[in-house]
Amino acid sequence: MTIIIAVDGTAASGKGTLAKKLAAHYGFHYLDSGALYRLVALGVAEAGGDPNCEADALAVARALDPARANDPAIRTAAMGIGASIVSAHPAVRAALLDFQRAFARQAPGAVIDGRDIGTVICPAATAKLFVDAVPAVRAHRRWLELKSKGRPPAEAEVLADILARDERDRSRTVSPLVPAADAALLDTSQMGIDAAFAAALALVSPKVENALISPA
Numbered sequence: 488m489t490i491i492i493a494v495d496g497t498a499a500s501g502k503g504t505l506a507k508k509l510a511a512h513y514g515f516h517y518l519d520s521g522a523l524y525r526l527v528a529l530g531v532a533e534a535g536g537d538p539n540c541e542a543d544a545l546a547v548a549r550a551l552d553p554a555r556a557n558d559p560a561i562r563t564a565a566m567g568i569g570a571s572i573v574s575a576h577p578a579v580r581a582a583l584l585d586f587q588r589a590f591a592r593q594a595p596g597a598v599i600d601g602r603d604i605g606t607v608i609c610p611a612a613t614a615k616l617f618v619d620a621v622p623a624v625r626a627h628r629r630w631l632e633l634k635s636k637g638r639p640p641a642e643a644e645v646l647a648d649i650l651a652r653d654e655r656d657r658s659r660t661v662s663p664l665v666p667a668a669d670a671a672l673l674d675t676s677q678m679g680i681d682a683a684f685a686a687a688l689a690l691v692s693p694k695v696e697n698a699l700i701s702p703a
Contacts, residue, residue, distance in 0.1 A: 490596035490690055493605035495666065496618030498567070498652050499625035505512045505618060505687045506600035512688065513695065516593045520608070521599030523583050525561035526551055528569025533677060544573040548582040549585045564633060564640065564648065571652045577661040584608065602656055605667035614691035615700070617666035621674040622649050649702050
């Protein structure tokens, strides 16, 4: 049996860091699904296309090279916004669906973070976690991240971007950002990374351990 841990949540909530730590803890494969959409946004920009144009984004998604997921160019604020835009296109999400599901089937297990992993990509995941934090906290975290990479925008601007992204993610017609009905909820607003990881592990470990003991 392949074990799948789905970690969904809002931007800058800490879901990516937690997903990586969970993967390392269990020795599972890890996928940042958001990187796929950032790659699409980067490809559209490199081709001189428009991220709001579904055809432009779909052409890139169909020819996506996941090996570029470590390209630092996808980690800019602009690519984060672009990823949110291209991810709203139904055809783009469909084009990336098979890749994500194939990744999830890798033995002995996989941890995938994103916004629709537990609801659409892997609805039968072994364990599901939905990570969130209040917008002001998330904006400050993102601002600190951007500051470490150079001159950041004003924190108020980062907050505005966070709120706009939340609205796009939650209001899109296909795969909106919502917690799966059976997801454990984790609010990291008042937590450092160590406390958040301890809480995340406590929430998912019973299901993972049960699956390891009694594989279906």
